[in-house]
Amino acid sequence: MNRREPLFKQLAGPAEQGTCHLPPLIQDIIILVIIISICVQTLPLLVLAIFNPGSAQDLDGSSSSSSSLKRNQVAPSEAMAPVEGTGVKAKVEGLIKGHTVMVFSKTTCPFCDQIKDLFKQREIQAEYLELDTLGQEGTDIQEALLEISGQKTVPNVFINGKHFGGCSDALSADSSGQLKGRIRAGFHDYQFDTIVIGGGSGGLVASKECSRLGQKVAVFDFVQPTPLGSTWGLGGTCVNVGCIPKKLMHQAALLGGNVQDAQMFGWSLSGDSKPSLDWPKMVEAIQSHIGSLNWGYKVALRDKKVKYLNEYARFVDAHTIKGVNKKGKETEYTAQNFVLAMGGRPKYPDIPGAKELGITSDDLFSLPYNPGKTLCVGASYISLECAGFLKGAGLDTTVMVRSILLRGFDQQMANKIGDYMEEEGVNFIRECVPYKMERVEEGQPGKIKVYAKYNDGTEFTDVFNTVLFAIGRDPCTSGLGLEEVGVKLAKNGKIIHDEAERTSVSNIYAIGDVLQDKAELTPLAIKQGMLLARRITLGDKLLTHYENIPTTVFTPLEYGCVGLSEEDAEAKYGRDDIEVFHKNFWPLEWTLAKRSEAACYLKLVCRPSEDMKVVGFHYLGPNAGEITQGYAGMMVMGAKKADFDRMVGIHPTNAEWFISMDITKSSGVSPTAAGC
Amino acid sequence: MVQKYKVEGFEAFEAKLADIQREFAGKTVLVLFSGSKDPKTHQSWCPDCVTAEPVVQACLDKAPEPEQVVFLYVGVGSREFWKDPQCIFRTHQSTQLKAVPTLIKWGSPQRLEESQCNRPDMVEMLFDD
Ligand SMILES: Cc1cc2nc3c(=O)[nH]c(=O)nc-3n(C[C@H](O)[C@H](O)[C@H](O)COP(=O)(O)OP(=O)(O)OC[C@H]3O[C@@H](n4cnc5c(N)ncnc54)[C@H](O)[C@@H]3O)c2cc1C
Numbered sequence: 001m002n003r004r005e006p007l008f009k010q011l012a013g014p015a016e017q018g019t020c021h022l023p024p025l026i027q028d029i030i031i032l033v034i035i036i037s038i039c040v041q042t043l044p045l046l047v048l049a050i051f052n053p054g055s056a057q058d059l060d061g062s063s064s065s066s067s068s069l070k071r072n073q074v075a076p077s078e079a080m081a082p083v084e085g086t087g088v089k090a091k092v093e094g095l096i097k098g099h100t101v102m103v104f105s106k107t108t109c110p111f112c113d114q115i116k117d118l119f120k121q122r123e124i125q126a127e128y129l130e131l132d133t134l135g136q137e138g139t140d141i142q143e144a145l146l147e148i149s150g151q152k153t154v155p156n157v158f159i160n161g162k163h164f165g166g167c168s169d170a171l172s173a174d175s176s177g178q179l180k181g182r183i184r185a186g187f188h189d190y191q192f193d194t195i196v197i198g199g200g201s202g203g204l205v206a207s208k209e210c211s212r213l214g215q216k217v218a219v220f221d222f223v224q225p226t227p228l229g230s231t232w233g234l235g236g237t238c239v240n241v242g243c244i245p246k247k248l249m250h251q252a253a254l255l256g257g258n259v260q261d262a263q264m265f266g267w268s269l270s271g272d273s274k275p276s277l278d279w280p281k282m283v284e285a286i287q288s289h290i291g292s293l294n295w296g297y298k299v300a301l302r303d304k305k306v307k308y309l310n311e312y313a314r315f316v317d318a319h320t321i322k323g324v325n326k327k328g329k330e331t332e333y334t335a336q337n338f339v340l341a342m343g344g345r346p347k348y349p350d351i352p353g354a355k356e357l358g359i360t361s362d363d364l365f366s367l368p369y370n371p372g373k374t375l376c377v378g379a380s381y382i383s384l385e386c387a388g389f390l391k392g393a394g395l396d397t398t399v400m401v402r403s404i405l406l407r408g409f410d411q412q413m414a415n416k417i418g419d420y421m422e423e424e425g426v427n428f429i430r431e432c433v434p435y436k437m438e439r440v441e442e443g444q445p446g447k448i449k450v451y452a453k454y455n456d457g458t459e460f461t462d463v464f465n466t467v468l469f470a471i472g473r474d475p476c477t478s479g480l481g482l483e484e485v486g487v488k489l490a491k492n493g494k495i496i497h498d499e500a501e502r503t504s505v506s507n508i509y510a511i512g513d514v515l516q517d518k519a520e521l522t523p524l525a526i527k528q529g530m531l532l533a534r535r536i537t538l539g540d541k542l543l544t545h546y547e548n549i550p551t552t553v554f555t556p557l558e559y560g561c562v563g564l565s566e567e568d569a570e571a572k573y574g575r576d577d578i579e580v581f582h583k584n585f586w587p588l589e590w591t592l593a594k595r596s597e598a599a600c601y602l603k604l605v606c607r608p609s610e611d612m613k614v615v616g617f618h619y620l621g622p623n624a625g626e627i628t629q630g631y632a633g634m635m636v637m638g639a640k641k642a643d644f645d646r647m648v649g650i651h652p653t654n655a656e657w658f659i660s661m662d663i664t665k666s667s668g669v670s671p672t673a674a675g676c
Numbered sequence: 677m678v679q680k681y682k683v684e685g686f687e688a689f690e691a692k693l694a695d696i697q698r699e700f701a702g703k704t705v706l707v708l709f710s711g712s713k714d715p716k717t718h719q720s721w722c723p724d725c726v727t728a729e730p731v732v733q734a735c736l737d738k739a740p741e742p743e744q745v746v747f748l749y750v751g752v753g754s755r756e757f758w759k760d761p762q763c764i765f766r767t768h769q770s771t772q773l774k775a776v777p778t779l780i781k782w783g784s785p786q787r788l789e790e791s792q793c794n795r796p797d798m799v800e801m802l803f804d805d
Contacts, residue, residue, distance in 0.1 A: 292785035299788070302798055 088137070089144040096148075100183060101126035102158040104145055108132055111167035112155045118174060124183060126157075160187045173214065181214030181537035188336045190319055192216050194536060195335035197313045197321070197480075200236015202512035202525030203341030204297060208304045209533035210339075218333065219301065220323060222312040227348075227355040230363045233294030234301075234308070237343050237513070238522040240290055245365035246385055248286045250554045252277065253392020257556075261593035277393045279370035287366055309333075315481035318505055337536055340487070340495060340503070340510040341529065342476035344520070348469055349377070353437030357448050358467045361386065369444040371395065372465030377434060379405045381553045383470035384417065388556040391426045398427040398464070400434065400452065406553070410565035413601075413618050420557040420599050431455040437467060475514045490516045499543055501532050509536065519549055550632035552625040557599055560628025562635040564616040569605045578615075579606045581641065581661040582671045587622055588652045601671070602657055604641065612641035619658075627655045677743070678736045684712060684751040686764045693782070696746050705746045705782040706802060708732055708793070709765060709773055711758060712751035721755045728777040728793035735799040745803070752776055 096102050101119070105112035107130045119126045131138035131154060146152040149163040157164040159182050164170070173179040185193040192215075196207040199221025207219040223240075225231040232240035259275040269275070301308045311323030316332060323331050346360035359367070361382055373396040376387040383399060384406065391397040399421075406414035422428055434452040441447035445465035452460040475493045483489060488496045488504040494516035501509050509532055512525035527544055534540040552560040569578045582603035590596070605616030617631055634643060641661075649656030663669050679700070683692045689707075696705055710729065711722030720726050729749075739745050752758050752765045758776060765773045780787040781802045792798045 288785065295784075295786045298801060299792065299798065302795075302801065303792075 087144075088140040089147065092141055092144045092148060095127070095129060096158040097161045097187075099127040099158075100160060100187070103128045104141065104156040105130055105154045106132040109154055115155045115157065115167050115170055118170060122174065122179070124179075159183055160185060177212065178214035181210070183214075184537060184539060185215050186336065190334040190336050192218050192307075192333065192335040194218075194337040194339060195220065195313075195321060195333060196339040196341055198236065198341035198343055198476075198512070199234050199297070199301075199308065200341060200343045200512065200525070201238045201522040202343075202529040203236065203339065204301070204529075205526045206339050206341060206511060206529035206533045207306045208300065209530055210537055211304045211306045213533065213537035215537055217305075218307040218309055218335070220309045220311055220313040220321075222310060222324075224312070224345075226360065226362045228359060228363050230366055232366070233291070234297045234310075235290075235294055239293050239297075241362045241365055243522055244290060244293070245286050246361075246382075246389075247554060248289070249282070249365070249389040249393075250385065252282050253389040253556065256392055256394070261589075261595075264593045279393065280368055282393075283366060283368060313480060315485045318485045318507060336507060338508045339529075339532065339536075340477075340482070340508065340514055341512045341525070342480075342514055344473035344475045344513045346469060347472045347474050349434065349471060351435050351437065353439070353448075354469065357437045357439055358469050360469050364468060371468075372445045373463075374398070374466040374468060375400060375450060375462070375464040376468045376470055378469065378471035379403075379407070380470050380472060381406060381409075381555075383468075384421065384555050385553065386468055386470060387426050388421060388424075388554070391421070391424055392556060396427075397425075398429060398462075400429045400432050402433050403431065408565075409553070409559075410561060410616070410618055411567060412603075413559055413561070413565075413620055416599070416601055416620055417553065417555050417557060417559055420596070421555060423596065423599075424556055429460060432460055434467075473513070473520070477514055492516075500535060501528060501544070518546065519551070521549065521551060524549060548632065548635045550628050550635070552628055554625070557620055558622065558624030560617075560619045560624035562617040562628060562632045563614070564605060565618075566603070566605050566616065569607070569616050573607055573609075573615075577607055577609050579608050579612065580604070580665040581606065581663065582665055583657055583661050583663060584672045585621065585654065585657045587654050589622070598672070600654070602661075603665075604644065604658070604661060606641050610640075614639050614641060614644065621654050623654065630655065631658065678739055678745045678747050680736070680747045680749070682749040682751075685753060686768070689748075689750045690770075692748060696748060700746045703744050703746050704803070705748065706732075706736075707748045707750060707780045707782055709750045709752050709771070709776055709778045709780075711755060711776050712753050720751075722758075722776050724790050724794065725777045727791075728779070731794050731796055732779060732799055735796050735803075738800075739803055741803075 092104075101124060103112070103115060103119075103126050105115070105128050116126075116128070118124075129141070131141055134141065142152055142154075145156050149156060149158075151163070151166065153166060155167055155170075157166065157170055164173075164182065170179065173182065194207070194210045194215050194217050196203045196210075196217065196219040199207070199219045203219055203221070207217045211217040221234050221236070223231050223233075236242075238244060256275050256277060259269070263269065298308065309323055311325045311331070313321045313323055316322050319336070320332055320334050321338070323333060325331075346362055348354045348358065348360070359371075364371070364386060371390065374387075374390050375398045376383045376390070377400045379399065379401040387397050387399045404411065404414070405418045418428065429452070432452050432454045434450050436451040438449045438451075439446060440449050440463055447463050447465060448467055449461060449463050450467060454460060475495070477489055477493045477495060482495075485508070486505045487508055490496055495503055495510040495514045496516050497503055497510050501511055501515070503510050511528040511532055513520045515528075518524065524544075531540070531542055531544050534542065548563050550560065550562040552558060564572065566578070566580060580603055582601065584598060585600050585602065586597045587595075587600055590600075600621035602620065603616075603618045604614050605618070606612040607615050614635065617628070617635055619627055619631075621627075644658055645660050647659050649659045663671050681692055681696065683689050693705075693707070708729070710725040711720040713720050720729075736742070736745065736747055752763070752773070757763060758765070765771050775789045777793045778787055778789050779793045779799065779802070786802055788798050788802070
């Protein structure tokens with residue numbers, strides 16, 4: 001930072017520096033004006049220096065207990081006080097503390113001109129003190145600057161009371177976008193401009209972006225082990241125990257199916273023709289990939305100058321948190337702003353044996369042994385996805401459902417997913433809830449007896465090797481003193497917030513899975529983190545857009561959707577103002593493989609009163625994620641049914657079925673496709 | 677003191693690594709792959725390697741538990757040898773290098789590449805658990 005710049009003599013600056021050289025007479029006049037203005041301006045600042053004699057502020061921003069200095073310029077009327085007993089250093093410190101941007105410069109230095117031009121262009125209000133116009137005092141000030149900042153050369157720039165650097169620092173901070181954020185961070189004596197709690201999908205992005213834009217940032221990430229002892233590295237849910245291992249296990253399952261399909265295409269498998277999955281080998285490969293991602297995040301945080309603290313954070317007051325590390329060591333940290341990004345953790349039912357004998361998705365992806373015969377409790381997308389790949393891995397798999405599948409999703413699609421899974425051999429036990437679990441046998445896996453009750457009161461019992469709970473997730477908002485500092489929580493523990501992700505405390509923001517009534521998805525947490533960081537650092541106005549968020553459920557038959565479910569569209573617009581176009585299709589790659597002809601299905605929910613605007617997009621079939629992401633662009637742009645029909649297809653694909661859909665649900669005509 | 681070794685070429689690397697793993701089981705092994713040095717100038721042909729080596733060495737000297745660390749310097753060969761896409765250091769399962777210098781905490785996914793190796797704050801992360 002403290003790069004030394006040569007002190008250029010008058011008119012000696014090379015022309016390529018881009019500084020303008022004025023004729024000597026004009027320069028003299030300018031200098032005169034500057035001297036006068038400096039005389040007028042330094043007096044009040046000298047007074048300020050008296051009020052703050054030798055204020056030993058920590059210039060690097062590390063903890064300093066001396067409390068809030070008033071940073072406004074001293075009113076001119078106070079300028080009459082006699083200047084006595086103050087050192088040059090105190091005067092300089094007064095100047096630094098007295099201005100948001102304080103520049104010590106010289107009238108003769110082309111780099112100083114460059115900085116002045118830059119600040120003028122960017123409309124940055126800065127205070128300049130021209131040292132070469134002050135005679136011996138100027139030289140003394142330069143010595144004091146060296147002592148304070150380690151930099152003797154001019155221009156020497158201070159922002160918000162802290163040393164910033166010289167001309168090249170300002171130029172590079174400007175081009176990297178940091179300058180504005182640094183200035184906007186404001187005067188404060190906290191250690192950090194922003195502390196982010198939670199190094200997951202949202203928190204990592206928010207912390208890196210705040211830092212990139214000039215703030216001093218720390219991110220806390222600490223994983224509390226599961227009851228079984230599973231724990232993981234930096235990156236949060238998605239990377240360690242969510243999206244990433246989930247999609248890889250789903251892929252492992254799909255590959256098994258493809259190997260079987262391959263025989264129908266003419267491939268012969270040598271030896272045993274039924275593929276079998278080596279669970280520990282799969283887990284090891286997945287965990288090794290996750291290990292490299294954890295490392296990559298750590299490197300990226302260092303690279304972006306974000307301080308990573310592997311400590312559990314708790315609030316002490318609205319500007320202070322206490323971090324506790326693995327060894328129980330406590331440290332306090334202060335910050336101007338906080339971003340809450342703690343995510344969530346799986347729920348356990350309150351029944352005997354649940355925590356001792358059950359596992360959740362937090363354990364499954366690193367389970368070192370084959371889980372064997374597995375019961376997945378719950379009908380969330382996580383439960384169905386896990387059941388799907390466990391079945392695909394060749395295991396005896398059962399799903400226990402209390403009421404409906406995939407609450408919140410389009411129910412026609414949800415039931416089709418369930419039907420397909422049943423066809424694949426997943427057992428469904430419906431309208432049934434477990435009430436007790438007992439260990440029958442130790443082992444890896446052992447044996448667990450599950451007692452459950454159907455809604456009609458009849459009993460269910462069976463023995464499983466593994467019981468996985470996927471009955472929902474709780475936000476990680478308890479136990480860290482949020483309510484004590486005034487952050488309001490909803491009944492379910494989620495954080496109440498406004499449209500700019502501000503909580504009820506003005507310097508505390510929240511993103512990701514902890515937010516009330518917002519989808520729990522990684523790309524959404526990332527978007528929220530990115531936009532929030534820009535609002536905090538730059539005062540940007542752009543808000544996160546919550547309409548048309550695409551998503552995909554990676555069940556054996558994948559399901560992708562954007563916009564409204566049929567039920568929600570009906571509730572919002574009325575049955576009379578929706579028209580549903582739908583179609584069954586048979587993927588070409590499924591024909592030779594003799595897979596189900598009736599499983600894949602798509603529908604567009606449209607609104608007649610808006611010229612058949614497509615308000616809901618639904619696809620059930622292979623590669624749903626890839627297809628849905630593409631069509632999400634059209635949905636965001638407000639496409640109508642006619643826009644879908646205008647497209648030319650890519651043949652042969654599954655995505656092309658969305659073009660020229662002509663069968664409406666209301667017509668009662670069968671949606672079964674009539675071939676190519 | 678960190679135990680330090682130096683080898684040239686893939687075969688020597690494999691042999692030395694096997695020795696180290698036998699002799700120092702359980703210790704942290706850091707391997708620095710670098711463009712080989714010109715015997716006359718004692719300088720690597722790769723500028724990032726020239727900058728990285730003293731940085732890495734200085735970090736090793738400050739390792740929090742030096743007796744727990746073993747360091748192996750590996751010269752990957754001449755520029756010509758390295759630039760070949762089929763260079764064994766690039767293709768072999770155990771190394772899979774994409775760049776020199778690369779500093780690897782052996783047996784872990786932790787590796788630093790190119791100018792990352794010039795940053796003491798990055799190199800120090802390899803000593804964290
Ligand atoms: C099985 C599963 C599959 C999923 N699949 C998908 C998918 O396919 N696509 C998708 O988009 N989303 C998926 N998700 C959801 C996605 O993982 C989350 O929406 C996303 O991770 C939320 O990010 P976040 O930043 O809010 O929090 P998280 O990523 O959960 O990160 C929060 C971090 O904060 C830490 N933390 C909590 N409290 C503290 C504290 N007091 N101090 C320090 N650290 C703390 C936590 O340990 C964690 O590391 C899946 C989730 C699960 C469980």
